Amino acid sequence: MGIFSSIMSKLGFGSDSKAVTGETAAPAPESAAVAVPQAISAVDVVAKLELLAAAHAEKLNWKVSIVDLLKLLGLDSSLAARKELAGELACPADKMGDSAQMNMWLHKTVLQKLAANGGNIPAELL
Incomplete structure (x- = not known):
């Protein structure tokens, strides 16, 4: 799993899409096999990060710092990890x-990609 996938996972992206089904031993009737489309629910990224920040021992400025954002999520914030994340997200060589x-x-x-994936990010942070 890539670093950006870890960020999304820590913030709860995709957790609503994994429905738990009942027993599957008996074959279901044909009419039950029709998939019902589900709306993608927005993830309130700011609220989740604010809750994490309030509980964190260190005062982290995640709104402007990628290092603090990664630390807040409990992810590796080292230069090597940030370079790996930059590679994943196609950072310009310069x-x-x-x-x-x-x-x-x-x-x-990262904030733009979270917003593009259903994250509720205020415009002033983008």
């Missing part, structure tokens, strides 16, 4: 050589 530029790009891109 930003990869400057960790400050890469970090700013990463933070913005």
Whole structure:
């Protein structure tokens, strides 16, 4: 699993889509095999991160720092991990050589991708 997938998992993305079904030993009638489409529920990313921040011993500024965002989620925030995440998200080569530029790009891109996947992210953070 990639780092971005871990971020999404920690924030609860996709947890609603895994429905638990009953016993499947007996074959179901043909009419029961029709899948019912389900709406994708939005994940309130800010609320989840604020709850984590309130309970965290360290004061972390996740709204501007990719390092603090990763720490808050309990993920590796080392330079190597951030470079791996940058590679996953196709960070431009010119930003990869400057960790400050890469970090700013990463933070913005992670929030944008969370929003694109159903995360409720306020415009001022994008």
